[in-house]
Amino acid sequence: MSNTKKADPAAAAELFILRDQVHEPMHDRFLWATMQRRDAQAAAIPEWEELRELASKIKEHTLTHLDHYLEEFEANATKRGAHIHWAIDAAEHNTIVHSILESHGVKELIKSKSMLQEECQMTPFLQNRGIKVIESDLGERIQQLDGQPPSHIVFPSIHKTRRDVAQLFARKIGTDPNNDDPHFLTEVMRNNARPRFLAAGAGMTGGNFAIAETGTFMVCTNEGNADIGASVPPLHIASIGIEKLVPRVEDMGVFLRLLARSAEGEPLTQYSSHFTGPRKGGELHIVLVDNGRSRRLGMPDFWHSLKCIRCGACMNTCPVYRRSGGLAYGATYSGPIGVILDPTFDEFKYSELPFHSTLCGSCTDVCPVKIDISDQIFKWRRVMAKKGYLPLVKRLAFAAAGRAFGHPEEFRLMEEAGGPALGYAPDFLLYNHSLNPWGRDRQLPQPAKKTFREWYLANRSEHGND
Amino acid sequence: MIFPVSATNGSATQKGLRVGLFIPCYIDMIFPEVGIATLQLLERFGLDVHFPLGQTCCGQPMSNSGDESNAAAAEHLFVENFAPFDYVVGPAGSCVKQVRCHFDAIEQTDDVRHVRQETYELVEFLHDILQVDSFPWAEFQHSVALHNSCSSIRGLGIAKPSEIMGAPFDKSAALLSKVRGLVLVPVDRPDDCCGFGGTFCVTDEAVSARMGLDKVHDHLRHGAEYVVSPDMSCLMHQQGIARRAGLDLKYVHVAQVLNGGPF
Numbered sequence A: 001m002s003n004t005k006k007a008d009p010a011a012a013a014e015l016f017i018l019r020d021q022v023h024e025p026m027h028d029r030f031l032w033a034t035m036q037r038r039d040a041q042a043a044a045i046p047e048w049e050e051l052r053e054l055a056s057k058i059k060e061h062t063l064t065h066l067d068h069y070l071e072e073f074e075a076n077a078t079k080r081g082a083h084i085h086w087a088i089d090a091a092e093h094n095t096i097v098h099s100i101l102e103s104h105g106v107k108e109l110i111k112s113k114s115m116l117q118e119e120c121q122m123t124p125f126l127q128n129r130g131i132k133v134i135e136s137d138l139g140e141r142i143q144q145l146d147g148q149p150p151s152h153i154v155f156p157s158i159h160k161t162r163r164d165v166a167q168l169f170a171r172k173i174g175t176d177p178n179n180d181d182p183h184f185l186t187e188v189m190r191n192n193a194r195p196r197f198l199a200a201g202a203g204m205t206g207g208n209f210a211i212a213e214t215g216t217f218m219v220c221t222n223e224g225n226a227d228i229g230a231s232v233p234p235l236h237i238a239s240i241g242i243e244k245l246v247p248r249v250e251d252m253g254v255f256l257r258l259l260a261r262s263a264e265g266e267p268l269t270q271y272s273s274h275f276t277g278p279r280k281g282g283e284l285h286i287v288l289v290d291n292g293r294s295r296r297l298g299m300p301d302f303w304h305s306l307k308c309i310r311c312g313a314c315m316n317t318c319p320v321y322r323r324s325g326g327l328a329y330g331a332t333y334s335g336p337i338g339v340i341l342d343p344t345f346d347e348f349k350y351s352e353l354p355f356h357s358t359l360c361g362s363c364t365d366v367c368p369v370k371i372d373i374s375d376q377i378f379k380w381r382r383v384m385a386k387k388g389y390l391p392l393v394k395r396l397a398f399a400a401a402g403r404a405f406g407h408p409e410e411f412r413l414m415e416e417a418g419g420p421a422l423g424y425a426p427d428f429l430l431y432n433h434s435l436n437p438w439g440r441d442r443q444l445p446q447p448a449k450k451t452f453r454e455w456y457l458a459n460r461s462e463h464g465n466d
Numbered sequence B: 001m002i003f004p005v006s007a008t009n010g011s012a013t014q015k016g017l018r019v020g021l022f023i024p025c026y027i028d029m030i031f032p033e034v035g036i037a038t039l040q041l042l043e044r045f046g047l048d049v050h051f052p053l054g055q056t057c058c059g060q061p062m063s064n065s066g067d068e069s070n071a072a073a074a075e076h077l078f079v080e081n082f083a084p085f086d087y088v089v090g091p092a093g094s095c096v097k098q099v100r101c102h103f104d105a106i107e108q109t110d111d112v113r114h115v116r117q118e119t120y121e122l123v124e125f126l127h128d129i130l131q132v133d134s135f136p137w138a139e140f141q142h143s144v145a146l147h148n149s150c151s152s153i154r155g156l157g158i159a160k161p162s163e164i165m166g167a168p169f170d171k172s173a174a175l176l177s178k179v180r181g182l183v184l185v186p187v188d189r190p191d192d193c194c195g196f197g198g199t200f201c202v203t204d205e206a207v208s209a210r211m212g213l214d215k216v217h218d219h220l221r222h223g224a225e226y227v228v229s230p231d232m233s234c235l236m237h238q239q240g241i242a243r244r245a246g247l248d249l250k251y252v253h254v255a256q257v258l259n260g261g262p263f
């Protein structure tokens, strides 16, 4: 499907760890602390597990009646004066957005965070056509200034230290590189962004939820940047994935209680804004985007990933993500949710992602909409193996082990031939003869002088013929 | 030599049950003392314990790497070896999880279903099936950090995962607390993965080693002398890291502590 290079998360994560003594520990500690706040918030709600179950059911129901709810949403949003557009893929999304901007003579655009627009690579598309695109979310703006994609779906620049940001601002905005006081840096950003809001001919947002019953969509932020972007310029365009639908307004009582608690360990985001139709004198366009979603809906093992509300909790809890940094995944979505989403866009390119996991299962247990993330990672490994995307050394090692473990005589022979043969012990030990990365940071275990089997035969001879 | 059966434990109805002892290959080859401790401990409760000599491996390394066809042969053989027993008990959470949750590379016959349903990890077998309430023969005068593996916690449910809300429980801790002299020390991240992850620990060596080192430091910071786990594979990884870093921690399996050795 693709002739692009495979993403290599293990190698990229190694660079993140080896970079210095600062970045990886900071990243790990910050996200761990976020998880602890999340745990405390969740524990304070006695019906937390019921909420998760309810949220999961609502999403499952909506996704299995998606055609119905999409049409209901379209009808109601249109009634309230919004223009609805349908985009089958990223290219169509970008073209639609561009033509709306063009017909309004917009040359500069201010946008809030949207993973979907990221997924569609909208910003480079528009910039190439002479439209200036400015991110208004602080973290996204930092990433934009640095020419990097977001490394986390909620905290886009979380892999950077304050010092990194101070130096970046010094390079791009001309501030003091040694002043890394967060208040100062935020103020710098605010002063830099404010005039852009006024200059922009259009504001773009994403949408966290789209409510079929009323044709409303919701945007949740902490900085209020989406609200300014939607209220100051005369034109508001929202990109919304078709999986964002919920049936009723009252469903928000379930999702809003889960979202910010899961995402950042806070009861609610600072702003949970409802947009129903254009504001007075303004114009509102909603682009409903498929981009592979309906195909995913037809994948028996993977359609549950569409329940995702993009809270990022699975990333915060993931021990591998915390040590890797999001950029290591080389994809729009990183962490556990990225591992199960990215291959639906390009199986070959992202074939290593499902192996960048210990299958510890924490993501599945934290997910507010109960996506079986860990099981899906496991199933993606099977897909990658079947398609022949396993690296050759892995394939050979497993084929040898498969033969040995399926035939006791052969297994015994190997045990005897190698002493207790490390080469045919499971897992990591399979690699010792060819690669031996085990030994780089670890002492090798000492094989025992006598196997358990030998001990058993010597000491339980009465059972000798078991 | 058969140990005398202790009369203080276990419901009488369990006595004489035939138990198939499942010793994963790395325990057989590298940690035979864990197999010995498990066998002796089970025999103390009057069970008829056998080690089927045809057993090899549960197929987890292949299965976890997505290689179903090579996993299937191992799964067939496992069922063939263990189908005749009332229970199958293994001192290894991740291997037991493999049998119970992931033995689906083969057709689900009655034998396969029986084996999947009756295969227990040692701690859950002692806690849930035998309902052991004391280990009078065991004494361990040390401070201990408990490491329940991810597969034991989130796969088998031997402790409450920190992410799930509800009343806390920990079957390993409940058993260890009955051992004379043993002091369990609290740690900062009791159920954060240690980075072993099977093949992960070589294919993702840098991340794995960093996770392991963080785990070792968490244990040391809280004054643990020993790390005890129902999963020797995690311990082998942690021990390798601690030794390389020159850090002084000792690693033993929960079976060794509950049986009073061998160490």
Ligand code: SF4
Residues within 6 Å of the ligand: A262, A307, A308, A309, A310, A311, A312, A313, A314, A315, A337, A366, A367, A368, A369, A370, A371, A373
């Ligand atoms: S998969 Fe679940 S935990 Fe992860 S971002 Fe989506 S909703 Fe949140």
